[in-house]
Amino acid sequence: MSRRSTSYSAALLAMLSGACLDPLVSDEVAGQSLVLPAGTEIPSGHGFPDIEAQIAANDGVPSLIPRLSGFSEGQRVHFWNFGATPDFAAPLFMMAERNGAGELQRIAHSTIIDAIPGQAGYSPFWSILYLEVTDQYNGELITSFAAIEEAQTLGLINAPVIADFAVNCPIVAADVLLEVGGGADPIGAPSDFYWRGMELEGFELGPMPLLRGTEVPAASMYVLSREGQEPLSEPERGVDFTGDGDTQDSNNIFSANRTNEAYSPLCQRVEVTVPIGLAAPLIDITLDEANSSINAATDLFNPGPVAGTVVAFDETDQFINCPQQMVEGSL
Secondary structure (H helix, E strand, O other): OOHHHHHHHHHHHHHHOOOOOOOOOOOOOOOOOOEEOOOOOOOEHHHOHHHHHHHHHHOOOOOEEOOEEEEEOOEEEEEOOOOEOOOEOEEEEEEEEEOOOOOEEEOOOOEEEOOOOOOOOOOOEEEEEEEEEOOOOOOOEEOOHHHHHHHHHOOOEOOOEEEEEEEEOOEOOOOOEEOOOOOOOOEEOOEEEEEOOEEEEEOOOOEEEOEOOOEOOOEEEEEEEEOOOOEOEHHHHOOOOOOOOOOOEEEEEEOOOOOOOOOOOEEEEEEEEEOOOOOOOOHHHHOOOOOOOOOOHHHOEOOOEOOOOOOEEEEEEEEEEOOEOOOOOOO
């Protein structure tokens, strides 16, 4: 576990033990309640030039995020590259209530975070802490970590309960769009977050595994290159070698697809060299981005490097947020 993961684990343990949360909002007005009445209009953080500029400079994505293609477990998959990322999950609070089965489920209230791109402690991966509302709760808005502390004091919510999974929700600038394919128009970030009394936008890219409260396990993304050549990746080379009119295809292999319990959007880049005269046709030979004879991790490692296919490999220290698409035309 990284040093940052350890520090967040300590913070989560403090919260779960019932300790008060440190006030983290610097612009509080003395004597003014931080818990807001239902229906209060919350300002958008994207409307503040300094905040929007900070997010845009640090969210790690272009204004149009392309939908890329690769392979996993013998099938073509589509994915997005959200850039370099840390290996920990930051705390995210979710307002909840008990359902008929006694399980916590989310209510209609935006989630609450305390770190954005460009701030220490930010991660696109979030460890969920449920805040169960009490009978005294009447739709109030809790829009900051400091407001959570006040809401606990007022008896509106119980102590947080940590979930056993995380979510992948990158915060992005307001003008960022995501390609989803299937003939659908690119979509903007649909999810709202409360951050220090303001609303922010991000993409909700689904649940993901979590270890020890904050540690995000990494999957492998194998980036193939022929000996002495550049990667078999159109986005990296800027070349349309499949002839389909775009530069968004690759022969990247993911160690698990999204339906596999071993799936994680946190991908470690593993560079794999294959022979220049490899008999197995790859997408640059088939000229078809959906057709490669190397399309699963076991084609490369089973469990060690497959003789005649893998000449060399390098497990780099590059970790990337590469979520796979679940349904064409949407997230």
